[in-house]
Amino acid sequence: MTGETLRNLLMTAWLLPLLGFAIEIFGGFWGSRKSRAAAWLAVACIGTGFICSATALVVWGNATHWAVLSHGDDHADAHAPAAHEGKQDSAPAQPQGAATDTARYLTASLAASSTEEAAAARPQTVFSGTIYRLASFGSLQLSIDYYIDSLTLVMFTMVTFIATCIHLFAIGYMSEELTEEYVDHHAHLRNGHHVHRPGRFYRFFAFLSLFCFSMLGLVIAGNIFQIFIFWELVGICSFLLIGFYTERKSASNAANKAFIMNRVGDFGFLIGLMVVWTYFGTFQFGETVDANGQVVQAGLFQMLPRDADGNVNRNPETGEVMIGSASSPNPGGNRGTIPYFLLVTAGLGVFAGCIGKSAQFPLQTWLPDAMEGPTPVSALVHSATMVAAGVYLVGRFYPLFVHEVLLTIAYVGCITLFVAATIAIVATDIKKVLAYSTISQLGYMMLGLGVFGWGAGLFHLVTHAFFKSLMFLCSGSVIYGCHHEQEMPKMGGLWRKMPITALTMLVGVIAIAGLAVPGLVGLSSAFAFSGFHSKDAVVATALAFVKANPAHYLLFIVPLITAGITAFYMFRLWFYTFAGTPRDAHVYEHCHETPLIMTGPLLVLSLLAAYCAWGGESGVLYRLITGDQPAWVHHGIAGSPESLTLPGHAAVAAVHHEAGLLALIAAFSGTFVAWLLYGSGRVNVEDIRRQLSGVHSFLANKWHFDDLYDAIFMRPMHVVGRFCAWFDKTIFDGILHASARITLVVSRWDRTFDEVVVDGLVNLVGNTTWSVGNAMKHLQTGRLRQYVMFIVAGVVALFAILLSTFPG
Amino acid sequence: MQFGLQAYLFVGAVLFVCGLVCMATKRNGIGVLMGVELVLNGANLNFVAFSRYTSLGLDAQIFSLFVIVLAAAEAAVALAIALNFYNNHLTIDVDRANKLKG
Numbered sequence: 001m002t003g004e005t006l007r008n009l010l011m012t013a014w015l016l017p018l019l020g021f022a023i024e025i026f027g028g029f030w031g032s033r034k035s036r037a038a039a040w041l042a043v044a045c046i047g048t049g050f051i052c053s054a055t056a057l058v059v060w061g062n063a064t065h066w067a068v069l070s071h072g073d074d075h076a077d078a079h080a081p082a083a084h085e086g087k088q089d090s091a092p093a094q095p096q097g098a099a100t101d102t103a104r105y106l107t108a109s110l111a112a113s114s115t116e117e118a119a120a121a122r123p124q125t126v127f128s129g130t131i132y133r134l135a136s137f138g139s140l141q142l143s144i145d146y147y148i149d150s151l152t153l154v155m156f157t158m159v160t161f162i163a164t165c166i167h168l169f170a171i172g173y174m175s176e177e178l179t180e181e182y183v184d185h186h187a188h189l190r191n192g193h194h195v196h197r198p199g200r201f202y203r204f205f206a207f208l209s210l211f212c213f214s215m216l217g218l219v220i221a222g223n224i225f226q227i228f229i230f231w232e233l234v235g236i237c238s239f240l241l242i243g244f245y246t247e248r249k250s251a252s253n254a255a256n257k258a259f260i261m262n263r264v265g266d267f268g269f270l271i272g273l274m275v276v277w278t279y280f281g282t283f284q285f286g287e288t289v290d291a292n293g294q295v296v297q298a299g300l301f302q303m304l305p306r307d308a309d310g311n312v313n314r315n316p317e318t319g320e321v322m323i324g325s326a327s328s329p330n331p332g333g334n335r336g337t338i339p340y341f342l343l344v345t346a347g348l349g350v351f352a353g354c355i356g357k358s359a360q361f362p363l364q365t366w367l368p369d370a371m372e373g374p375t376p377v378s379a380l381v382h383s384a385t386m387v388a389a390g391v392y393l394v395g396r397f398y399p400l401f402v403h404e405v406l407l408t409i410a411y412v413g414c415i416t417l418f419v420a421a422t423i424a425i426v427a428t429d430i431k432k433v434l435a436y437s438t439i440s441q442l443g444y445m446m447l448g449l450g451v452f453g454w455g456a457g458l459f460h461l462v463t464h465a466f467f468k469s470l471m472f473l474c475s476g477s478v479i480y481g482c483h484h485e486q487e488m489p490k491m492g493g494l495w496r497k498m499p500i501t502a503l504t505m506l507v508g509v510i511a512i513a514g515l516a517v518p519g520l521v522g523l524s525s526a527f528a529f530s531g532f533h534s535k536d537a538v539v540a541t542a543l544a545f546v547k548a549n550p551a552h553y554l555l556f557i558v559p560l561i562t563a564g565i566t567a568f569y570m571f572r573l574w575f576y577t578f579a580g581t582p583r584d585a586h587v588y589e590h591c592h593e594t595p596l597i598m599t600g601p602l603l604v605l606s607l608l609a610a611y612c613a614w615g616g617e618s619g620v621l622y623r624l625i626t627g628d629q630p631a632w633v634h635h636g637i638a639g640s641p642e643s644l645t646l647p648g649h650a651a652v653a654a655v656h657h658e659a660g661l662l663a664l665i666a667a668f669s670g671t672f673v674a675w676l677l678y679g680s681g682r683v684n685v686e687d688i689r690r691q692l693s694g695v696h697s698f699l700a701n702k703w704h705f706d707d708l709y710d711a712i713f714m715r716p717m718h719v720v721g722r723f724c725a726w727f728d729k730t731i732f733d734g735i736l737h738a739s740a741r742i743t744l745v746v747s748r749w750d751r752t753f754d755e756v757v758v759d760g761l762v763n764l765v766g767n768t769t770w771s772v773g774n775a776m777k778h779l780q781t782g783r784l785r786q787y788v789m790f791i792v793a794g795v796v797a798l799f800a801i802l803l804s805t806f807p808g
Numbered sequence: 809m810q811f812g813l814q815a816y817l818f819v820g821a822v823l824f825v826c827g828l829v830c831m832a833t834k835r836n837g838i839g840v841l842m843g844v845e846l847v848l849n850g851a852n853l854n855f856v857a858f859s860r861y862t863s864l865g866l867d868a869q870i871f872s873l874f875v876i877v878l879a880a881a882e883a884a885v886a887l888a889i890a891l892n893f894y895n896n897h898l899t900i901d902v903d904r905a906n907k908l909k910g
Contacts, residue, residue: 271815621873781906782905782906782907783902783903783906784840784902784903784905785831785833785834785835785902785903788828788831788832788840788843789832792828792832
């Protein structure tokens with residue numbers, strides 16, 4: 001059974017890091033702090049996970065005869081990540097027209113015979129089922145499910161691969177922790193000394209393993225509740241890792257900030273979950289089938305049937321939306337309706353969680369602060385795991401999003417990508433630039449998903465994961481090589497000292513900027529790195545969307561301009577750091593290229609960052625990701641006058657050249673400006689900064705978002721807190737103190753009463769007994785004859801009394 | 809000459825008083841014991857007299873038999889005490905036995 005094989009492989013990949021964590025966390029007890037054993041164990045776990053994931057991808061591909069790739073595919077290239085297997089050439093041609101027309105989103109379940117017509121047209125590609133049932137409360141089943149489709153598999157392979165690279169890199173980067181006494185130069189005690197503490201090498205890798213476990217659990221999850229659990233686990237892990245240097249005030253603050261901001265989003269998530277549970281009655285994505293292959297419970301993804309145009313079925317009078325499975329009429333008896341606004345609420349609620357996790361506007365401020373963690377963590381958090389979780393969930397939950405939600409997603413992404421990109425222009429900390437670029441790119445993904453580019457958004461997610469992890473590791477390499485110097489103004493000219501880092505970084509920069517050499521046949525065959533293809537896909541979808549809905553023209557203009565800004569700030573970073581002349585002789589002198597364990601992952605990642613998206617939207621990666629995309633995404637949704645028109649693939653393909661060309665022009669102009677300002681040395685940047693000091697300070701203060709939140713939330717909270725403290729201190733404490741005083745008085749009086757009356761009585765009895773006994777003891781003379789006399793006297797007295805009382 | 813009950817009671821009373829006086833005045837332990845025997849026998853004489861002259865009948869005689877048996881037992885115990893006391897104090901002066909004085 002393919003489903004079981006896939007499940008077992010992915011479960012191995014998922015649970016191995018947990019095993020690793022369980023062992024590594026005891027590294028401080030079981031081994032020496034100078035041992036690298038924990039790191040190698042973590043690498044082994046996640047590396048095995050990667051092998052399992054890749055194998056699962058091959059198994060899945062073979063079982064589906066690589067149908068997703070054989071779609072007029074002539075661009076497949078052996079460099080693509082999915083091409084580790086080299087199978088796509090042998091993929092037999094499938095009757096593709098029929099396959100794409102079938103409702104692909106319908107989950108064919110483990111018992112494959114359930115959907116006969118789908119199985120006839122196309123082999124089963126989605127596998128879902130239950131691993132373990134935790135509890136059932138009435139009709140509510142809490143279980144550990146799995147839901148495996150092409151997206152799951154691509155995510156698994158991507159996450160495990162990048163995590164492996166980052167683990168390897170971290171072995172080098174964290175080697176300073178391999179000591180019994182680590183001196184933290186950034187943490188000061190009150191007396192001005194640095195903090196001395198034992199090294200925490202093993203702990204770092206334990207947390208990394210836990211992080212990978214959580215993320216993989218999130219990806220494999222087969223119900224929304226399970227996703228929520230792992231969602232929180234990911235949050236905890238990021239908290240632990242961002243606050244890894246917990247002695248530093250800034251690090252612990254950043255960890256708290258990340259955690260609390262995520263809670264804000266999760267509140268919305270919970271509301272969404274409640275709506276879903278109340279109206280749909282299940283958390284599971286896929287159908288539940290019994291032993292006979294009969295569907296006993298429809299999954300969430302089958303519950304919102306769409307008509308031929310892709311619109312949800314609304315009751316014409318009430319506007320309520322029909323719920324029920326299209327493939328299995330009323331199996332669970334929960335066919336009903338849901339008010340339209342609650343469907344929107346559910347979508348927005350789940351998206352609110354994604355806003356927090358993926359650092360979208362307005363919750364984006366935690367991510368730059370999260371740079372306080374060690375750089376490998378930044379690479380992991382900001383490429384493959386934490387922030388990817390939000391985008392992944394939006395993609396996963398797509399079948400339940402309606403137009404309004406999608407539009408919100410698009411606008412949130414649009415605002416985010418612009419705001420973050422502008423801040424990145426003025427940031428001088430090398431990691432901060434990358435952090436803002438991450439937020440900006442996440443905005444692109446959200447925008448892509450929001451404008452109905454399901455494939456485009458997730459495509460960008462995967463390519464971004466590769467080139468952003470590459471760039472973060474490069475920045476880590478720079479920071480390590482420059483002895484923890486992060487300020488770019490102190491760098492410059494570093495390419496002579498660290499050529500490998502500079503070169504791989506350049507690959508990443510070109511990839512994210514989206515530069516390309518136009519090919520002979522047109523843009524689709526352009527020689528370009530991965531970022532070009534994915535960003536191209538997002539921008540093209542946005543253009544198609546705007547052409548269909550001209551009112552939302554900003555959704556195309558802003559990302560287009562931001563594409564230029566992206567190229568500008570990324571090349572600024574590269575020129576600032578690696579080109580030109582050294583600005584700080586001290587840093588430059590002590591700078592050195594990092595060891596092979598750190599440059600190795602850079603080289604591997606740079607290859608993938610460059611070529612993973614080979615072929616663009618007809619390439620292997622895109623085909624794999626979109627293999628199981630919801631069916632109506634392909635066609636688009638034709639709008640009525642009052643609702644949006646969502647572009648299908650045909651519409652996107654029609655504007656692809658135009659969008660690609662515009663994006664390329666924007667990218668090249670951004671690059672040119674960056675070269676002019678920072679590469680050529682002909683323009684004095686300081687002059688420009690002085691001219692635009694107002695704008696500069698506005699951007700350098702991050703659009704005053706932190707100040708704004710400080711004013712809106714923190715200050716009022718402090719006022720409320722102070723009032724509460726005052727209330728506590730005066731009112732509550734007053735009551736308490738008064739009652740205490742009363743108790744004191746009462747107990748004093750009680751003591752007096754006890755001492756005088758009760759003790760007095762008791763003492764009186766005792767004293768009386770004592771004195772009586774003392775007096776009587778003189779009678780006991782010990783003289784026998786006297787006793788006899790007493791007896792005689794007593795007898796005589798008795799007789800006298802007797803005779804006088806009863807005479808006669 | 810016919811004697812009535814009073815004569816017996818009189819003799820018993822004399823015996824009783826003699827015994828009492830003996831107990832009250834003798835310092836010798838054996839003497840005290842002898843006083844006790846006199847008191848008991850005075851009582852016995854009364855019992856027997858009552859048996860003869862009243863409706864008490866044989867009950868009174870059985871009582872007196874009990875008293876004699878008890879007196880024998882008491883004498884045995886008391887003599888043993890007296891011997892032990894002598895062993896310890898080389899005297900049987902009851903006035904010297906004042907260890908239990910209050």
